[in-house]
Amino acid sequence: MFDYLKPYIGNMESTGNRFHQLSLKEIENVEKRLGYKLPPQLRFFYDNVGYGFFRNNHDLSVTDNTFANRLLDPESAADIKLLGYDSGQILPSVKFAEDELPIFEIADGGNFFVMKPQSDNPNAVYEFEGGELVEESLERFIWRLYYESPLYYMKDWGGDEDA
Template identity: 35%
Template sequence: MAQYSYLKEYTAEEWRKRGMPDPFLFSRYNQFMPIKLDEIERAEAQLGFQLPSQLREFYLEIGSGYLVAPYNTIDENYHFGNSNEILPPMVVAEFYKPLGHDPCGEEPEEWLYSSDEQYVMDPDYYACMEKDCLSFFHTGGSCGFLMLRPHSSNPNAVWDDFGENIVEESFERFIWRLYYEDPAYYNDVIIACMEKQKSLLM
């Protein structure tokens, strides 16, 4: 494993050792909470299949949490506008859009809340998502998520907010780029994809 060792210093345990003040500023610092194997297995039991391998490895090695600051941040006034949260496994499972429709045969009309009510998804947004989308990464609000598509030919590829365009060919590379390039690099990729689609339609 040990593919994400460069993020180990941002785990909750390491922050506690350094006496990180409370409340924690999620818009300024990276922080990850540990995820136990049984949490992953509980989410997978609800889904009926295993999570994509690279997300699973990340949970076991680092956890879930916020990746908002690049490695070379030195500005004392640094503030990142997006959430950039790698969601906990059960939230990912609860917001999964399966192949086909919900058991009732309809898209949801009410807001979708996670069981702990910490996360919410707009029903219109959910209805527009491609089938087979795991919303694993929250960028902000009730319509801001990036996806994995576990039954596609590349289950570790990261997709845009509707599951239509690939942002990055692998989850591992996606995390690396957030940290070493820009925590909002995906915005430029999504805009470029939209521009390309527009030009093809003209």
């Protein structure tokens, strides 16, 4: 799972996909701060790939720097969840439900996808305002970001993927 992203670990090319590795200790420290385990697929991703940015698809034909498309590092996810606006990473208007953990920043500190770690399906990915299901699993969400488009979710929601 996620082996196709390994070439991008440590990639500092500003226009490409790039991921930064994490230590198991960093992941465990965040779980202690949150008071619960991260969703299994998110934990696996953090442990095997890390965190970072989706900028282009697998054939390098689509590059988009308009959106952050950032899979949050676990420390930032915990800061946003526990500190809210005081984390310095989100807009004052952004409020997450008690059961939501922000994991993916779409753009500008105001648009996120979340997971619900303590739900019946902790690996599912949701839109944070309204709770619309984006994907049944993080694995599928990541796969679509890479193999379809870094902005596939815009098309699925009736938005303009080229915007």
